[in-house]
Amino acid sequence: MNKREFLKKGAIAFIPAAAVLQALMRQAEASVAGAAGATGSPTPGYEPRDHWYGMGIEVEKCIGCNRCAEACKAENDVPPEPFFFRTWVERYTVKQSGETEVECISVNPRGERKAQDEREVLRSFFVPKLCNHCAHAPCVQVCPVGATFTTADGVVLVDSTRCIGCRYCIQACPYGARFFNHRTNTADKCTFCYHRVVKGLLPACVEVCPTQARVFGDLRSKASRLVRFQRMNKINVLKPALNTEPKVYYAQLDGEVR
Amino acid sequence: MIAQVPPNLTELLGQVIGYIYPNEIEIHWSILIVVYPYLTGLVAGAFILASLVKVFNVKEVQPTYRLALLTALSFLLVAPFPLLLHLGHMERSFEIFLAPHLSSAMAMFGFVYAWYLMGILLLEIWFEYRRDLVVWGREHKPPLRWVYRALSLFSNDISEQAVAFDRKAVRTITIVGIPSAFLLHGYVGFIFGSIKANPWWSSVLMPIVFLMSAIVSGIALVLFLYMVITSLRNEPLDMKCLDKVASYLFYAVVVDFSLEALDFIHRLYQSEESVKILAQLISVKLFMNLVILQVLLGMLVPLAVLVAARTRRVNPDLRKLLYFTAALLIQLGIFSTRWNVVIGGQLFSKSFRGLMAYKMEMTGLEGLVTALGLLLAPFLILFVLVRLLPAKRAEEAPIHPA
Amino acid sequence: MKLPEQVTRIAVVVALVATLALLVRFVLIPRAYFSTAVHQSATVRREVARPVNFAGASACQDCHAEEWEKKALGYHKGLACETCHGPAAGHAEDPMSVKPFAPRDRKFCPVCHAYDAARPTGFPQINTESHNPLKPCITCHNPHDPVPPETPKECAACHAQIARTVALSAHALLPCATCHTASKEHRIAPRSALPSKPQTREFCGQCHAGGTANPDAPKVELASHGGGYLCWQCHYPHLPEGRP
Incomplete structure (x- = not known):
C-alpha cells in the first residue's frame, strides 16, 4: 500500500509549512513582547511590589450624593446605561418593623428617591460599593484563561484582549461588582483607577468625594491615610464568611449591609 | 460582530422585585447554557447505559448498545456549540487549550471534552464497528466503499483473533469510559457547585445530582430513540430489552429524586442566610418550572407511570405507551432541572434582597431558535450516523480479497 | 502475542493527533502568545496608558x-x-x-x-x-x-433630623431653647461653641415632678422614680414617649 508513502510525503510537506508559520508567529511575538516590554514597572520610578492598595469607606460620612459613581463613569468610560457600574451607592432604610429597604441611588441619581416615612424609619444610611479587590478573589480563581489577575500592587484587573467572555467571573463575584461590557464583549470592573494611582493621583471616586467618606491608600506604607483609617476605626468587610479577604474596609458598617 | 447592549434591560429594570445590585440586571448565562448541561447529560447517560452491556454483561439491553453509543457521539459533537456561541469572543476560545488557568473549574473543560470525545467515544465506536466497516467496505460500491475503507483506517483483518481483540479493546475502553463519563458530567456540576457566591449552586451534591440526572435523561433518551427508530423500521420491539431499560430508568429516577430531595431538605433544615430569598425564588419565579415541571411531571408522574407499567398486568402495547410517556416526561423534567439550576441561580440577587427577571430572546444568537436548533442538531447527526453505521451487525464475513 | 494490525493503524492516528497537538502548543505557537507574564504586563501597560480625566485638586491651585x-x-x-x-x-x-x-x-x-x-x-x-x-x-x-x-x-x-424627630414627639411644641441655650458663637462656629444640655434630674423635674404647674406633662415622684439614674438614660428627650 502506498499510504505509508503518503504519510511520509505529508510529513515532508508539513515541515516547511510549519517553518513558515512559525516564522510568522515569531514576528508577531516580537511585536507583542515589544508592546509589553520587560515585566515590572509600568511607569518609570514606580515599583509595584512596594505597594498593596486598598480603600477605606466611612459609612457615616457618606451623604449619598453619587458624585463617586458619576466621576467613575466619566473617568473610566463606563457605559452610560444605569445598570453598568464600577462603583455605586446604596441607601438602606431600616424600619421600625425590622424590615430593611434598599435602593441603589446611582441607578436614578437625579430622580425622585423613594420617600421615607419618618415615623417608620428606625435608621437610614448610605453605603458606597465597588470591587473589593479581594486578596483571595473568586473571580481570579475561576477565570478559565487567566485573563483576570491580581497585580503585584494588589489590584484586580481584566485583560480585555484575552478575556473570552464566558462570564464565569461575573457569576463568581459575591458583590455584583463585575458587569459585561457590550462594547468590548468582555468582563469589566473597577481598576482602583490604576492609571491614576501609579501616577500618584487618587482614584476618581476618592478625588471627588465631598466628605472624604472614601479613603484610598497603600497598606504597605505605615503613614498612608488608609493605615491611619484602619487604626482609628473598627473595621469590617463585606461578606467576611466567604473568605474572599476584601481590601475595601468599611467603618461603622451596619449588619444589614450585604 | 458588534454586540449591543441588550435592548430589553431597561424594561427588565421595572420587573425587579426587591433590591438587586445594579449590575445584576443582566442574566449572563442564557438558554444556551441550559442546553449545554442538558446535552452533556444525555451523552453521559447514554454512554453509561451502553457500558452496562459491555462491563456488566447485561444481555437484555444489547439491542440498544450501538444506538446508545451513536446517540452519545451525536450529542457530544453538538455539546460545545452552545458554549461557543455564548462566548463574548468565540475566536479566543482556543485560549482555553493554550493557556488554561489551572485554578479555574472551567479551564479543564476543553481537555475533559477532548479526552472523552477522542480518547473514549470515538475509539470505542471504532473498535466496535471496525469489523463491520471492513465488511461493508467490501460489500459497497464507491464512493461509499471509500468512506467505509477510510473509516476503518484501511484495516483488513477480520480474522477471529482480530475481532476478539476488538471485543477486548471495547471492554477495556468502556471500563475507562465509565469514570470518564462520570467525570464529564460531574465536572459540569462542579462548575456550578463550586461557586460559593451563589447559594443556589454552591453544594457538594451538585456534581452527583448532575450525574444522576444525566443518567436518567440519557437512559430515557435511548429508550425513546430505540422505540422510535425500531417502529420507523417496522421491526418488532424487544420487550425484554425495553423492560430492562425501563427498570434501570426507574432506579435512576429514584436515586436522582432522593438526591435532590436530600439537597432540598438539607438547605431547608440548615436554613442559612440565603434561605428566605431561595424560598421566594421558588415560590415566585420557579414554581411552574421546579414544582410542576421538574418534580411533579418530570419525576413523580414518570415514577408512577413506570410502577404502573410493571406492577399491573398490562399488555405489552399499553406498556410500550407507558414507557414512551415516561421517557418523554422525563426529558421535559430534566430540561426543567437544567433550567432551574442555570437560570434559577441567576434570578436572585447576591444581596439576598431581590429577584431579577429573565426574558428569553427569540431570534438572537442566544435565543430560543438557536437553542432549538442545537437541540435538534444531534438528531440530524444521529440520523446520518445510524444510516452510515447501522446497529445491525454485518451479516457474514466475505473471504479475504485476493 | 502478536498485536493485530488494526492496533498499529489506530496507534498511528493517535500518535499523529497527539504529536500535532503538542507541536502546535509547544513549538509552533510562540510563548508570548500564552505567556501569562507577558499578557499581564501588557494589560498593566494598557491600563496605565489610559487618559486621566480628573486632573486632581492640586492642578487647579x-x-x-x-x-x-x-x-x-x-x-x-x-x-x-x-x-x-x-x-x-x-x-x-x-x-x-x-x-x-x-x-x-x-x-x-x-x-x-x-x-x-x-x-x-x-x-x-x-x-x-x-x-x-x-x-x-x-x-x-x-x-x-x-x-x-x-x-x-x-x-x-442644621439639625433637621432632630427637628423631625421632635416634631413627632410629645415635645413637639417645646422650642429648642426650653432645654438648650445656644450662644451667638454657635451660629458662627458651631462645633467650637456647643449649645448647653440639661445636666440634672431636677431640670426635667421642672415640668415632670409631682406638684409642678404644667398640667399636660406627665408627673413622676422625682425622689423615687428611676432610682439614681439620669432621665435621659431611659428617656430620649427628643422622643420621650419612646419606650425606655
Missing part, C-alpha cells in the same frame, strides 16, 4: 489661587474642585479652549444638601421646597465659602 485660598478656609475645604466642576484635565492642559462645567442653577446643590433621612446627622440639609424657593443657591451662598449670609434663625436648618 496654580491658576485659581484666590478661589483655592477662599475654599481652604470655608466649609467646603474638603471638597475637590472637580466635585462640582466636573472632570477638568482637559481644561488644565488647554485652559483657554476647554472650559470646565460651572453649576449655577438650583438643581445642583441639593444633590448634596437636600434633606434625606439617610444623610448623616449634622450635615447641612435643606428642604428644597421651602428654603428660599426659586432662587439659585449662588445668589445667597458663595460656593467657595458657603457660609450663609444670615445664620438661619431656626435650629432645624
Whole structure:
C-alpha cells in the first residue's frame, strides 16, 4: 500500500509549512513582547511590589450624593446605561418593623428617591460599593484563561484582549461588582483607577468625594491615610464568611449591609 | 460582530422585585447554557447505559448498545456549540487549550471534552464497528466503499483473533469510559457547585445530582430513540430489552429524586442566610418550572407511570405507551432541572434582597431558535450516523480479497 | 502475542493527533502568545496608558489661587474642585479652549444638601421646597465659602433630623431653647461653641415632678422614680414617649 508513502510525503510537506508559520508567529511575538516590554514597572520610578492598595469607606460620612459613581463613569468610560457600574451607592432604610429597604441611588441619581416615612424609619444610611479587590478573589480563581489577575500592587484587573467572555467571573463575584461590557464583549470592573494611582493621583471616586467618606491608600506604607483609617476605626468587610479577604474596609458598617 | 447592549434591560429594570445590585440586571448565562448541561447529560447517560452491556454483561439491553453509543457521539459533537456561541469572543476560545488557568473549574473543560470525545467515544465506536466497516467496505460500491475503507483506517483483518481483540479493546475502553463519563458530567456540576457566591449552586451534591440526572435523561433518551427508530423500521420491539431499560430508568429516577430531595431538605433544615430569598425564588419565579415541571411531571408522574407499567398486568402495547410517556416526561423534567439550576441561580440577587427577571430572546444568537436548533442538531447527526453505521451487525464475513 | 494490525493503524492516528497537538502548543505557537507574564504586563501597560480625566485638586491651585485660598478656609475645604466642576484635565492642559462645567442653577446643590433621612446627622440639609424657593443657591451662598449670609434663625436648618424627630414627639411644641441655650458663637462656629444640655434630674423635674404647674406633662415622684439614674438614660428627650 502506498499510504505509508503518503504519510511520509505529508510529513515532508508539513515541515516547511510549519517553518513558515512559525516564522510568522515569531514576528508577531516580537511585536507583542515589544508592546509589553520587560515585566515590572509600568511607569518609570514606580515599583509595584512596594505597594498593596486598598480603600477605606466611612459609612457615616457618606451623604449619598453619587458624585463617586458619576466621576467613575466619566473617568473610566463606563457605559452610560444605569445598570453598568464600577462603583455605586446604596441607601438602606431600616424600619421600625425590622424590615430593611434598599435602593441603589446611582441607578436614578437625579430622580425622585423613594420617600421615607419618618415615623417608620428606625435608621437610614448610605453605603458606597465597588470591587473589593479581594486578596483571595473568586473571580481570579475561576477565570478559565487567566485573563483576570491580581497585580503585584494588589489590584484586580481584566485583560480585555484575552478575556473570552464566558462570564464565569461575573457569576463568581459575591458583590455584583463585575458587569459585561457590550462594547468590548468582555468582563469589566473597577481598576482602583490604576492609571491614576501609579501616577500618584487618587482614584476618581476618592478625588471627588465631598466628605472624604472614601479613603484610598497603600497598606504597605505605615503613614498612608488608609493605615491611619484602619487604626482609628473598627473595621469590617463585606461578606467576611466567604473568605474572599476584601481590601475595601468599611467603618461603622451596619449588619444589614450585604 | 458588534454586540449591543441588550435592548430589553431597561424594561427588565421595572420587573425587579426587591433590591438587586445594579449590575445584576443582566442574566449572563442564557438558554444556551441550559442546553449545554442538558446535552452533556444525555451523552453521559447514554454512554453509561451502553457500558452496562459491555462491563456488566447485561444481555437484555444489547439491542440498544450501538444506538446508545451513536446517540452519545451525536450529542457530544453538538455539546460545545452552545458554549461557543455564548462566548463574548468565540475566536479566543482556543485560549482555553493554550493557556488554561489551572485554578479555574472551567479551564479543564476543553481537555475533559477532548479526552472523552477522542480518547473514549470515538475509539470505542471504532473498535466496535471496525469489523463491520471492513465488511461493508467490501460489500459497497464507491464512493461509499471509500468512506467505509477510510473509516476503518484501511484495516483488513477480520480474522477471529482480530475481532476478539476488538471485543477486548471495547471492554477495556468502556471500563475507562465509565469514570470518564462520570467525570464529564460531574465536572459540569462542579462548575456550578463550586461557586460559593451563589447559594443556589454552591453544594457538594451538585456534581452527583448532575450525574444522576444525566443518567436518567440519557437512559430515557435511548429508550425513546430505540422505540422510535425500531417502529420507523417496522421491526418488532424487544420487550425484554425495553423492560430492562425501563427498570434501570426507574432506579435512576429514584436515586436522582432522593438526591435532590436530600439537597432540598438539607438547605431547608440548615436554613442559612440565603434561605428566605431561595424560598421566594421558588415560590415566585420557579414554581411552574421546579414544582410542576421538574418534580411533579418530570419525576413523580414518570415514577408512577413506570410502577404502573410493571406492577399491573398490562399488555405489552399499553406498556410500550407507558414507557414512551415516561421517557418523554422525563426529558421535559430534566430540561426543567437544567433550567432551574442555570437560570434559577441567576434570578436572585447576591444581596439576598431581590429577584431579577429573565426574558428569553427569540431570534438572537442566544435565543430560543438557536437553542432549538442545537437541540435538534444531534438528531440530524444521529440520523446520518445510524444510516452510515447501522446497529445491525454485518451479516457474514466475505473471504479475504485476493 | 502478536498485536493485530488494526492496533498499529489506530496507534498511528493517535500518535499523529497527539504529536500535532503538542507541536502546535509547544513549538509552533510562540510563548508570548500564552505567556501569562507577558499578557499581564501588557494589560498593566494598557491600563496605565489610559487618559486621566480628573486632573486632581492640586492642578487647579496654580491658576485659581484666590478661589483655592477662599475654599481652604470655608466649609467646603474638603471638597475637590472637580466635585462640582466636573472632570477638568482637559481644561488644565488647554485652559483657554476647554472650559470646565460651572453649576449655577438650583438643581445642583441639593444633590448634596437636600434633606434625606439617610444623610448623616449634622450635615447641612435643606428642604428644597421651602428654603428660599426659586432662587439659585449662588445668589445667597458663595460656593467657595458657603457660609450663609444670615445664620438661619431656626435650629432645624442644621439639625433637621432632630427637628423631625421632635416634631413627632410629645415635645413637639417645646422650642429648642426650653432645654438648650445656644450662644451667638454657635451660629458662627458651631462645633467650637456647643449649645448647653440639661445636666440634672431636677431640670426635667421642672415640668415632670409631682406638684409642678404644667398640667399636660406627665408627673413622676422625682425622689423615687428611676432610682439614681439620669432621665435621659431611659428617656430620649427628643422622643420621650419612646419606650425606655
